[in-house]
Amino acid sequence: MTGFFNRIIPNVMDKLPDFFEAIRDTLIMVGWSGIIAFVLGLFLGIVITVTKPGGILENKVLYQILDKLINFFRSIPFIILLTWVIPISRAIMGTAINVEGAIVPLIMGTVPFFSRQVESALAETDHGLIEAALSMGSGPLEIIFRVYLRESVSAIARGTTITAISLVGLTAMAGAVGSGGLGDFAIRYGHDRNMTDVTWVTVITVFILVSIIQLLGNLVVKKSRH
Amino acid sequence: MIRLENVSKTFTDSNKEVHAVNNVSLTINDGDIFGIIGFSGAGKSTLVRCINLLEKPTDGKVFVDDAEITALSGKELRKARKKIGMIFQHFNLMPSRTIFGNVAYPLRGSGLSKEEIKEKVHHLLELVGISEKENAFPSQLSGGQKQRVAIARALANDPNILLCDEATSALDPQTTKSILKLLQQLNQTLGITVVVITHEMAVVKEICNRVAVMDHGDVVEEGEVFHVFASPKEPLTRSFIKTTSNLQKIEELIAADSPVVATKKGELIVRLSYVEKNTSEPLISTVTQKFGIILNIVFADVEIVQNAPIGGTVAIVSGESSRIDEALQYLRDKNVGVEVIKDDRVLQ
Numbered sequence: 001m002t003g004f005f006n007r008i009i010p011n012v013m014d015k016l017p018d019f020f021e022a023i024r025d026t027l028i029m030v031g032w033s034g035i036i037a038f039v040l041g042l043f044l045g046i047v048i049t050v051t052k053p054g055g056i057l058e059n060k061v062l063y064q065i066l067d068k069l070i071n072f073f074r075s076i077p078f079i080i081l082l083t084w085v086i087p088i089s090r091a092i093m094g095t096a097i098n099v100e101g102a103i104v105p106l107i108m109g110t111v112p113f114f115s116r117q118v119e120s121a122l123a124e125t126d127h128g129l130i131e132a133a134l135s136m137g138s139g140p141l142e143i144i145f146r147v148y149l150r151e152s153v154s155a156i157a158r159g160t161t162i163t164a165i166s167l168v169g170l171t172a173m174a175g176a177v178g179s180g181g182l183g184d185f186a187i188r189y190g191h192d193r194n195m196t197d198v199t200w201v202t203v204i205t206v207f208i209l210v211s212i213i214q215l216l217g218n219l220v221v222k223k224s225r226h
Numbered sequence: 227m228i229r230l231e232n233v234s235k236t237f238t239d240s241n242k243e244v245h246a247v248n249n250v251s252l253t254i255n256d257g258d259i260f261g262i263i264g265f266s267g268a269g270k271s272t273l274v275r276c277i278n279l280l281e282k283p284t285d286g287k288v289f290v291d292d293a294e295i296t297a298l299s300g301k302e303l304r305k306a307r308k309k310i311g312m313i314f315q316h317f318n319l320m321p322s323r324t325i326f327g328n329v330a331y332p333l334r335g336s337g338l339s340k341e342e343i344k345e346k347v348h349h350l351l352e353l354v355g356i357s358e359k360e361n362a363f364p365s366q367l368s369g370g371q372k373q374r375v376a377i378a379r380a381l382a383n384d385p386n387i388l389l390c391d392e393a394t395s396a397l398d399p400q401t402t403k404s405i406l407k408l409l410q411q412l413n414q415t416l417g418i419t420v421v422v423i424t425h426e427m428a429v430v431k432e433i434c435n436r437v438a439v440m441d442h443g444d445v446v447e448e449g450e451v452f453h454v455f456a457s458p459k460e461p462l463t464r465s466f467i468k469t470t471s472n473l474q475k476i477e478e479l480i481a482a483d484s485p486v487v488a489t490k491k492g493e494l495i496v497r498l499s500y501v502e503k504n505t506s507e508p509l510i511s512t513v514t515q516k517f518g519i520i521l522n523i524v525f526a527d528v529e530i531v532q533n534a535p536i537g538g539t540v541a542i543v544s545g546e547s548s549r550i551d552e553a554l555q556y557l558r559d560k561n562v563g564v565e566v567i568k569d570d571r572v573l574q
Contacts, residue, residue, distance in 0.1 A: 132318035135278055135389075136332040136379070137307035139300070146331070151322050226321055226363040 011195040022185035023205060025099050029171045029181055033106035034164055041111045045118025046144055056130065056140050073112040078170055081105055082177050102171065102179035110167050117159030121152045153224040161217025165210050182206055228254040228277055228387065233286035235272050246272040248443035259413050259420045261430035263466060264440035270423045273440065274389050278310045279303060291386065308332065311380030315392035317372040319364040325375050326360045332382045350378040354408060370401035377408065387419045394429060406433050427466040431531055439463045452532045456501040472527040473497060476540045476567055486524055489542055489570045496554065499538030499563035509562060517553040519545030547571050
């Protein structure tokens with residue numbers, strides 16, 4: 001078995017510890033920045049939904065600021081963002097390289113995108129439900145948790161899946177500035193040293209990761225539908 | 227009691243002002259089934275939303291049971307809303323919750339224990355006649371069943387008022403009847419005040435005791451249903467009534483020269499309508515005997531509104547001219563509405 005792998009993917013077998021570390025790094029980056037971006041994005045998505053004109057906590061100023069801010073951050077190419085946030089990364093994480101250094105730019109690159117995903121998921125909630133909840137004396141927090149979020153589980157799950165997968169893509173790009181992970185692994189060996197087998201194995205590994213995320217997402221969507 | 231004092235609601239939409247409700251004052255008494263009728267865009271839905279402040283009036287005051295709703299703070303308003311149930315045209319049930327979950331929704335934070343909530347929901351579902359669907363999801367129910375669930379949900383906090391916004395407009399006539407019957411039954415057994423928004427006069431006729439007619443944000447006519455039906459003052463009211471009565475058809479028949487309304491010389495066509503709750507007397511029989519004239523009934527349309535017959539008959543009258551006049555005068559004295567629609571006696 002090992003002989004077979006040594007023959008077809010010699011370079012990968014040669015750097016097996018590096019490869020496994022790259023997988024671990026990618027999972028750590030996706031996991032941590034994913035969880036934090038999920039919380040922040042969900043929060044922002046909710047705030048922008050309820051402060052919108054006609055929303056349950058309408059607030060024109062706050063809405064306009066958030067709306068423009070999200071658009072602004074979405075306009076920054078990720079590779080530029082990576083270098084721009086280096087000082088912030090240093091301040092928060094104590095370093096701007098390695099996995100730790102990648103978390104901050106990954107979060108900042110993901111949150112604006114995810115908050116728009118949440119916004120569009122919540123926008124699918126029938127306004128009649130909000131009206132009914134108001135007529136029953138529900139307060140804003142109750143409406144957010146018991147109506148908006150509860151009724152949007154499957155739509156939010158869809159948005160989360162899309163975001164998580166695009167986050168996997170971003171971690172690969174973060175590899176370019178020395179964050180480690182699969183992207184870094186593929187660039188360093190597969191691309192720079194022309195080890196094609198490394199590139200292919202990396203792509204297949206990411207493919208498996210993407211497939212698992214999509215599968216989990218679909219499962220949640222299916223479970224939450226009636 | 228619900229009291230609206232000079233309530234106005236103006237929407238400003240890209241520099242254009244829309245006066246949805248114009249200086250409306252209304253009083254709805256406890257135990258009323260109060261109808262608000264108007265064409266779409268007349269402002270009736272906005273008006274009913276001003277009662278529980280889903281729409282905040284631009285001007286005016288709203289009182290519910292002597293508390294000024296328009297003066298309440300957020301928390302107090304939410305508390306007040308719990309005592310004002312509301313149901314909607316499209317039911318607005320939450321798709322992710324079961325029927326039980328939907329009816330239990332407003333009971334959270336009511337201080338009831340889990341067991342008590344369960345009991346209450348069962349009781350409510352029984353009340354609206356849909357207990358067997360407890361574990362179903364709204365998507366598995368028919369329109370009529372959904373509205374029953376919505377009614378149960380609206381009644382969860384024992385409200386004194388139930389607002390119905392076009393509650394039967396998405397239902398077929400059969401189901402509409404059964405939902406109206408349920409509303410009437412709830413009004414009688416629970417003593418709950420019901421406000422019904424509709425564009426169908428048939429709905430008003432079926433269950434309301436009082437009605438307000440709305441047009442372009444104004445209440446143009448208001449009163450007891452029987453009186454509004456018997457003697458409508460506004461053309462709009464008449465046109466609504468026309469949709470539920472055949473008595474107005476006679477003009478069309480005459481215009482079309484229908485053989486049904488062909489008269490001979492000396493005959494005339496009259497429309498007799500009941501304008502007061504007095505139709506227990508055999509009026510037609512009486513006049514034919516007393517004045518020796520003949521009444522040939524072309525058609526009649528009599529219905530029971532608020533336990534009194536309403537409507538009337540269209541008849542061709544023949545006989546001695548002076549006796550006919552006396553007969554018509556007699557009917558007028560008995561408070562029957564008499565309209566001479568066609569008179570062939572003039573040609574003599």
